[in-house]
Ligand code: SF4
C-alpha cells in the first residue's frame with residue numbers, strides 16, 4: 001500500500017520570479033521588464049503558506065527572471081530556509097537561471113550552502129554572444145562563472161540559437177566542445193515585447209535542420225561533449241515518454257509566482273495580466289487554479305492536442321509541444337499546436353528511423369551496419385548514444 005502511494009507521487013515545479021528586471025539588454029529578450037519590482041520576503045512567506053497544504057508531491061523551485069540575482073543575498077538568505085524548513089514534506093529541490101553578472105562571494109556562499117545548480121546563458125564565442133546579448137555580456141558572465149566554480153557551484157550554459165547565429169552553428173558547437181561545456185540549446189522565440197517580434201526568432205524549419213546537424217555532430221564527438229536536447233529527444237523515442245516540460249502535459253504540474261505574488265501557469269507568462277491564475281496570499285487550491293481562466297485555457301490546449309495530433313506517431317511523448325509557444329502569439333486563442341512541431345517531427349523521425357535501421361542491421365535483417373550513417377563507418381550510431389545514456 002505504502003509502495004503504491006509512493007508510486008503515485010507527481011513531482012511538480014514552482015518557478016519563483018523575484019523580479020522581471022535585468023541588467024542586460026539581449027536583443028531577442030522576451031521576458032525582462034524595466035522597473036519591475038523585487039519580490040518581498042512577505043511574498044515568499046505567503047508562497048510557503050500557500051504550498052503547505054497545496055499538495056504532498058516533491059517540488060522543485062526554480063528561481064528565474066528577469067535576473068533573479070537582482071534580489072540580492074539577503075533575499076536568498078531569508079527565502080531558502082523558509083522554503084526548505086517549512087516545506088520538508090515536499091522534499092524541495094532548487095535550481096536557478098541567471099546570467100551570473102550579479103553573483104557576489106556572499107551570494108555564492110548562500111547558494112553553495114543549498115547546493116543549487118545554476119543554469120546560465122552563453123550564445124557561443126565572445127563576439128557572436130555579445131552581438132546578440134549585449135556588449136560586455138561575455139566577460140561579465142565568465143567572471144561570474146569563475147566565481148561560481150570557486151565556490152563549488154555547478155553551472156551549465158544554455159545557448160540561444162537565433163536566425164543570425166544559426167549561420168555559425170559549427171563555430172558555436174566547437175566553442176562548447178573546446179571549452180568542455182555541456183550544450184543545451186533554445187531556439188529564439190518571437191519577442192512579444194518587441195516592435196519586430198520575428199527579427200531574431202529561429203524558424204521551425206531551421207530549428208529542425210539545426211537539431212539534425214547537432215545529432216550528427218554529437219555522434220561524432222560523443223565522448224567529448226553532451227548535447228542535452230539530443231539526449232532528451234532520444235529519451236522520448238526510446239522510452240515513449242516525455243522527460244522535459246515541452247514534451248509532457250505541463251499544465252497542473254507547473255506554476256510560477258511573479259514578483260508581486262501572482263500565480264501563473266509558467267514563468268513564460270509572468271507579467272501578462274490575462275494569465276494570472278490567482279495570488280499566493282489567497283492560498284488557492286489546485287481545483288481553484290484549474291478553474292481559473294488561464295487554467296481552463298491550458299487544459300483546453302491539452303484537449304486540442306488530443307484531437308489535433310491524434311494521427312501523429314510522436315503524440316505520446318511530444319504532447320503538442322509548449323503551450324506558451326502555441327497560444328501566447330495568438331493572444332490566448334488556440335489556433336494550432338506549438339509552431340516548432342515541424343522541428344520536433346523532423347528530429348523525432350530522424351532518431352526513430354536511424355534506430356530502426358540500426359536495429360534491423362544488428363539483427364541481420366537489413367543492409368545497414370550499426371554505426372554507419374551517410375557512408376561514414378567510423379561514426380557511432382544512435383544505439384551507441386542509447387548505450388551511453390543507459391550507462392549513465
Ligand atoms: S508552458 Fe512551455 S516552457 Fe512553460 S512549463 Fe509548459 S512546456 Fe515548459
Ligand code: SF4
Nearest residue numbers: 309312315318320341
Ligand atoms: S510532433 Fe507535432 S503533430 Fe506530433 S505530437 Fe508533436 S506537435 Fe503534435
